[in-house]
Amino acid sequence: MLDFDMGKYGFYVWTCYGATLLSLAGLIGLTLRAHAQRKAALKALQDATESQT
Amino acid sequence: MINFLANPERFTRVTAPFRPWLAGLGAALLAWGLYLCFASPEDYQQGDTVRIMYLHVPFAYLSMALYAGVGAASFFGLIFRHALADAAAKAMAPVGAVFTVIALLTGSLWGKPMWGTWWQWDGRMTSVLVLLLFYIGYIAIHAAIEDEQRAARSAGILALVGLVNLPIIKFSVEWWNTLHQGSSVFRADGPTIAPDMLWPLFVMIAATHVISAWLILVRIDSEILARKYRALRAKLSYN
Numbered sequence: 317m318l319d320f321d322m323g324k325y326g327f328y329v330w331t332c333y334g335a336t337l338l339s340l341a342g343l344i345g346l347t348l349r350a351h352a353q354r355k356a357a358l359k360a361l362q363d364a365t366e367s368q369t
Numbered sequence: 370m371i372n373f374l375a376n377p378e379r380f381t382r383v384t385a386p387f388r389p390w391l392a393g394l395g396a397a398l399l400a401w402g403l404y405l406c407f408a409s410p411e412d413y414q415q416g417d418t419v420r421i422m423y424l425h426v427p428f429a430y431l432s433m434a435l436y437a438g439v440g441a442a443s444f445f446g447l448i449f450r451h452a453l454a455d456a457a458a459k460a461m462a463p464v465g466a467v468f469t470v471i472a473l474l475t476g477s478l479w480g481k482p483m484w485g486t487w488w489q490w491d492g493r494m495t496s497v498l499v500l501l502l503f504y505i506g507y508i509a510i511h512a513a514i515e516d517e518q519r520a521a522r523s524a525g526i527l528a529l530v531g532l533v534n535l536p537i538i539k540f541s542v543e544w545w546n547t548l549h550q551g552s553s554v555f556r557a558d559g560p561t562i563a564p565d566m567l568w569p570l571f572v573m574i575a576a577t578h579v580i581s582a583w584l585i586l587v588r589i590d591s592e593i594l595a596r597k598y599r600a601l602r603a604k605l606s607y608n
Binding site: 317318319320322323324325326328329331332333335336339340342343344347348350351354355357358361362365 | 404407408411416417418420421424425428463464467470471474475478479481482580584587588590591594595597598601602605
């Protein structure tokens with residue numbers, strides 16, 4: 317049985333869960349974005365090099 | 370094993386197939402852990418604030434474990450010139466820094482209703498804040514110094530100095546008077562927490578470990594891609 321009623325501690329508990337999940341989502345998003353950008357930049361440079369040779 | 374994975378090409382080839390599985394496992398464990406967090410009973414003294422423990426403990430533990438990882442990788446980089454050691458340390462540092470911020474934030478939000486204060490300059494809290502400063506210093510050195518090897522050497526030395534802080538964090542609750550409670554999970558005589566609360570905690574610890582392992586592997590691969598890009602550009606400008 318799930319209990320979402322945090323009573324008088326609602327502010328503390330929900331702020332904790334909200335801030336943590338937001339931070340984690342931000343970290344994951346930035347990591348994946350940087351990875352995709354670097355992959356694309358390398359691919360573009362490799363393609364440009366191949367077309368020159 | 371460490372030498373086997375020193376080759377960047379081999380590292381990517383070996384670890385890439387595991388990354389989607391780690392991401393899936395991490396997401397599944399996190400979902401299960403969050404379910405257990407709100408299915409577990411409230412504490413007879415702390416009430417619903419005990420649910421903050423399920424976040425605070427895993428992130429606080431990992432903030433220290435990841436710093437130990439940064440220190441160990443820096444050691445291998447400085448002493449053995451391991452090709453990927455600095456990439457590993459560089460990948461772990463931002464993850465550890467964010468986890469330290471989460472540990473400090475959740476600790477503060479737990480402290481206010483239980484201790485009556487957001488912050489106390491005692492041994493545990495101050496030493497964790499110092500840990501965050503070491504992380505920030507490490508990241509700042511890498512960002513400030515353009516020469517990759519010089520940056521790795523300077524940041525690595527700082528990381529090794531910061532290792533001194535880890536036993537201070539661990540034993541601060543025994544050495545000094547503090548509001549923070551002593552260890553109640555990883556104890557020689559077993560955990561002192563009720564099993565109903567121990568399960569959600571262990572699942573959340575497993576979830577955060579798997580997610581951080583996945584993040585670190587992706588970040589190391591990112592660093593390998595960046596190095597390849599720089600090497601290719603240098604080669605092109607040389608020709």
